[in-house]
Amino acid sequence: MTPAARVQSAIELLDAIIEAARGGGAAADTIIARWFATRRYAGSKDRRAIREHVYAAIRLCGEVPPSGRAAMLALADRDDAIAQAFDGSPYGPQPATTGEPRAAAGIAPDWLAALLIDSGVAADEQAALLDRAPFDIRRNVLKSVPLSLQGEPIAFLNNALRLPPDTQIEASDDWREGRIEVQDAGSQWVALACAARPGEHVIDLCAGAGGKTLALAAAMENSGTLIAADTDRTRLQRLPPRAERAGVTIARTRLLNPGREAEALADCRDAADLVLVDAPCSGTGTWRRNPEARWRLTPERLARLTATQARLLDVAAALVRPGGRLVHVVCSLLDAEGADQIEAFLARHAGWRAVPIDLPVGTPHRAGLRLTPAAHSTDGFFVAMMQRS
Numbered sequence: 001m002t003p004a005a006r007v008q009s010a011i012e013l014l015d016a017i018i019e020a021a022r023g024g025g026a027a028a029d030t031i032i033a034r035w036f037a038t039r040r041y042a043g044s045k046d047r048r049a050i051r052e053h054v055y056a057a058i059r060l061c062g063e064v065p066p067s068g069r070a071a072m073l074a075l076a077d078r079d080d081a082i083a084q085a086f087d088g089s090p091y092g093p094q095p096a097t098t099g100e101p102r103a104a105a106g107i108a109p110d111w112l113a114a115l116l117i118d119s120g121v122a123a124d125e126q127a128a129l130l131d132r133a134p135f136d137i138r139r140n141v142l143k144s145v146p147l148s149l150q151g152e153p154i155a156f157l158n159n160a161l162r163l164p165p166d167t168q169i170e171a172s173d174d175w176r177e178g179r180i181e182v183q184d185a186g187s188q189w190v191a192l193a194c195a196a197r198p199g200e201h202v203i204d205l206c207a208g209a210g211g212k213t214l215a216l217a218a219a220m221e222n223s224g225t226l227i228a229a230d231t232d233r234t235r236l237q238r239l240p241p242r243a244e245r246a247g248v249t250i251a252r253t254r255l256l257n258p259g260r261e262a263e264a265l266a267d268c269r270d271a272a273d274l275v276l277v278d279a280p281c282s283g284t285g286t287w288r289r290n291p292e293a294r295w296r297l298t299p300e301r302l303a304r305l306t307a308t309q310a311r312l313l314d315v316a317a318a319l320v321r322p323g324g325r326l327v328h329v330v331c332s333l334l335d336a337e338g339a340d341q342i343e344a345f346l347a348r349h350a351g352w353r354a355v356p357i358d359l360p361v362g363t364p365h366r367a368g369l370r371l372t373p374a375a376h377s378t379d380g381f382f383v384a385m386m387q388r389s
């Protein structure tokens with residue numbers, strides 16, 4: 001494909017991604033994968049270049065752009081190679097007309113950028129939310145064989161390595177034998193923040209496909225009980241094969257009904273040493289991996305998420321034994337999902353208090369701790385621990 005044809009392809013893909021973002025359709029990655037599946041003429045270099053154009057345009061535009069062409073023209077104003085592609089050649093985009101509108105550049109929609117500022121996330125920290133994410137792995141301490149993969153160590157995080165972004169780990173023996181898991185350093189830190197110990201009774205209330213469940217099991221040295229619960233059957237079904245590969249024997253999945261979570265966990269009432277609520281959230285801390293998420297978030301969606309988070313904290317509280325711990329985690333830097341939730345929880349629940357988190361990294365933030373791409377080179381997280389008296 002010519003450079004111009006690649007740019008035209010990126011425009012068409014952006015149009016599909018914009019439409020999906022407006023209508024709640026598929027994620028950008030899915031749309032791109034489907035698009036390439038029906039265009040076999042695009043070689044690997046074409047695919048890489050088109051993907052890069054698409055993601056550069058998504059990163060550039062804080063608001064949903066009016067069109068893929070307007071987004072690409074905004075990128076062209078900053079990148080001569082892309083500007084030259086608007087040449088009217090066969091399969092390429094038509095030249096820009098005088099005064100043709102460009103999409104606005106920005107970090108996030110205005111309402112969301114304002115909420116980030118209110119949450120103490122300054123403009124330079126907001127910009128870092130859109131950096132390229134590193135590729136981190138966690139060494140599984142349940143396997144004693146040394147790793148053959150090489151990578152950069154991550155300060156204070158003894159079992160983590162940072163690898164070159166395009167490393168194909170799934171072809172490695174380390175991955176096949178369960179000696180490593182792909183996990184952002186921030187996720188590894190928040191799993192460690194739980195301070196799960198061998199022999200404990202632990203509930204991972206929003207376990208998804210089990211990224212943190214497996215890290216908790218490793219911290220527990222595969223001893224104790226570990227319930228991995230979630231309302232999403234598809235995600236939860238991915239956990240048992242991952243656990244088997246990792247040699248984790250203590251994790252048991254439990255599928256929950258949305259709104260009736262407590263019923264499925266009635267046997268655990270007042271019993272858990274630790275409940276982790278890795279809550280569904282806006283994901284403002286993961287824009288490095290998923291920059292188009294900021295086009296999908298609306299004030300209404302955020303309000304629904306914060307209501308669910310508050311409800312899940314209440315469900316979790318009923319599962320914790322006296323003296324036990326409740327850890328709230330969100331991969332978001334919005335206070336509405338983090339520090340405000342903790343204050344509201346403590347106001348609703350007498351007999352609970354926030355306790356300090358014992359980690360060598362993180363920035364104290366109200367009742368919890370923050371990790372950010374700018375300060376800690378991790379995804380953005382808020383984590384807080386409460387203890388029942």
Ligand SMILES: C[S@@+](CC[C@H](N)C(=O)[O-])C[C@H]1O[C@@H](n2cnc3c(N)ncnc32)[C@H](O)[C@@H]1O
Pocket residue numbers: 187205206207208209210211212213229230231232235256257258259261278279280281308312
């Ligand atoms: C941030 S993700 C969890 C990621 C996972 N802990 C990990 O480390 O990979 C949030 C999870 O909450 C789940 N969820 C949403 N609503 C829920 C509910 N009412 N009860 C339990 N889990 C819920 C979602 O299905 C999603 O898997």
